[in-house]
Amino acid sequence: MELIVGGGIVGLSVAWRLSRAGRAVTVVDPAPASGASHAAAGMLAPVSEVSYTEEPLLRLGVASLRRWPSFAAELAADAGLPPGVLAPSPGSSGAPSYGVDFRADGTLDVAFGADDLAALDELAAFMGKLGLPVERLTGRECRRLEPMLAPSVRGGLLAPGDAWVDPRRVTSALLAALERRGVPVVRARVSRLLRASEGPGDGAVVGVELAAAAGGGAVPAEIQADGVVLAAGVWSAELAGVPVRPVKGQIMRLRSAEPLLSRCVRGVVHGAPVYLVPRGDGELVVGATQEELGFDTRVTAGGLYELLRDARELVPGVTELEVAEVVAGLRPGTPDNLPLIGPSGTPGLTLATGHHRGGVLLAPLTAALLQGEEPELAALCSPARHHPVPGPQGFGGLPYDKTSGSEEMG
């Protein structure tokens, strides 16, 4: 039996795909679907304003986006939901949401000043070179697509193939699909990895030890497994010394009677990227701060202020909307911004973590890579490129590579 440690969108996706492939799996998480996946906006936009120069990450994103339509459709079917809106369609905007609210109506990046416009031109050229569909628009054309955009928007870039999804619907659907498949989801916290201490498998991970349940409920002391997949996001660091660090994101959900936007809109305001993601149910998600403050998930006055200020600059009409929720999550950042997917170097332990801002986008690809698909992309994500810091909970016996950047992980 494979044990998946972590019930976020990555862990649940891996569990679901492995189960569909006929493997026996179990998931363990103290509170599934409540971490970064719960906070995430759900943009499926491989080319982002901050990562477009990172070609390996872009390749992963494009490959995973390609998988999303069938992933969403199969998931909806497995979970017993009606199918989602699966293809780009002008009529899908503002339509009632289905399935996991997958929509492929594109992302519009907008620019206010001359510098931003030049950056859009560069981005367009880069995407063109890679053969990705892209359209350069004037300010007027942007407002024709999205009439609520600020009059100060001077130009834009439409990525018509981009999509988005509601991560909360995805994780609910994954939990429902796992339940229908009979996959156990153990609500417990893993206190440490169990290792084989004697014999030929010395040091191999053979299961996990569980912390006692807070409510005194019936939780086993440990779970034995043939293999452990560590998909615990930013908490992977303390379990196995994996080089991931918390990158806090604060996000806001606004409620709107009429949809304000029909696609994702993104822009750089005051030097910080801000995006607005419309939901099928009329919600508008505004994200997200990027803060490196350790394990801090407080929603702060400053974080909210920046989100509100920047969202207003993009779409002044947001001021009329009701604030439905504010929440913060911790993205698992890695030294090179690429995820850690594959064999850890320790027998019995596989990694599926370090997805940073890309957990939702990369979930389908992550599950596929762990099943041996697309070996060329798998090589980009191989944990072998980082040798984890040795320590009380680190991998025993692996050399410490001083050039790998792992110092900054502490």
Add this chain to the structure above:
Amino acid sequence: MELIVGGGIVGLSVAWRLSRAGRAVTVVDPAPASGASHAAAGMLAPVSEVSYTEEPLLRLGVASLRRWPSFAAELAADAGLPPGVLAPSPGSSGAPSYGVDFRADGTLDVAFGADDLAALDELAAFMGKLGLPVERLTGRECRRLEPMLAPSVRGGLLAPGDAWVDPRRVTSALLAALERRGVPVVRARVSRLLRASEGPGDGAVVGVELAAAAGGGAVPAEIQADGVVLAAGVWSAELAGVPVRPVKGQIMRLRSAEPLLSRCVRGVVHGAPVYLVPRGDGELVVGATQEELGFDTRVTAGGLYELLRDARELVPGVTELEVAEVVAGLRPGTPDNLPLIGPSGTPGLTLATGHHRGGVLLAPLTAALLQGEEPELAALCSPARHHPVPGPQGFGGLPYDKTSGSEEMG
């Protein structure tokens, strides 16, 4: 038995004082202490930046502030709480809170620009003329008192006699005191006032009809009473055609490990007044918008944005604080900004409503006026000055005074 309709800070205060005076009382409210009192910041500052030219209102505020220390102390005693911090004292800042968190460490009004400074000078002169204690300060002196103030603060006005209180502690204490005194608090919604339809008391209010409980619980169909005191805030309009209108206020509670301020700080930023009220438990309350949008209690992106923007200008350090809560309430505004306290003109019906921004400040005075104290001040609040709009639920038979400004009540 006197029936108090409305379990906000005004209704509960009236009920408590009447009960202490030996009268039989009952309170009826579907959700006591959940309306404007729940949202209120609790500043007890009679001279405010928007009302200082309104001398009658100022006189009411000064008289009620004078009553607050003994009101708070007696309330704490009656509710079985330890006494509050009752006197101005330099050492009380940041101290653990007691009782109803009454603190009298003053209000500091600050100014950024030349116009604001001139307004402070006028305010100081006005207060001096009325014999109210006040101190004009330089920007440096302001920052000496409150080191977290923005460097751009150029001057201030200290009203050392001003105080504040935690309205939620006050209403909890009032409910506890009522319970200890055996005063019934009926959780039900009043659907209409009952009137004597025959005989000499024709048209007199003789009780209330109650709406069926939502949960199907045991609620009587009506309550007969010797007299009804209408203290239902903005909902007084629909019950008796009282000329009150909803003035929405959005407010934010920030959480701070260390107190950022030791007294109330207020300023006019971008033309709108903003205030920061420190709580004994480390909370910092930021208020409040003033919006006339009908019965709308949504927290909006625009409202939050303004509060955050203006609070940052006053005290930049607020950006680090956690957002604990955002909430909106409806103040009952009147055409002349003065409350409606006293006989309504209809036999059996007394009013205690229309307190607008002053419900917390004026609660002790309101209770006293209804017991016949300070007749000169009572005259200022007499409902006779407004003749309510006649209508299906209006007072029968009273003339409609076209000069009273009641047109704007609709």
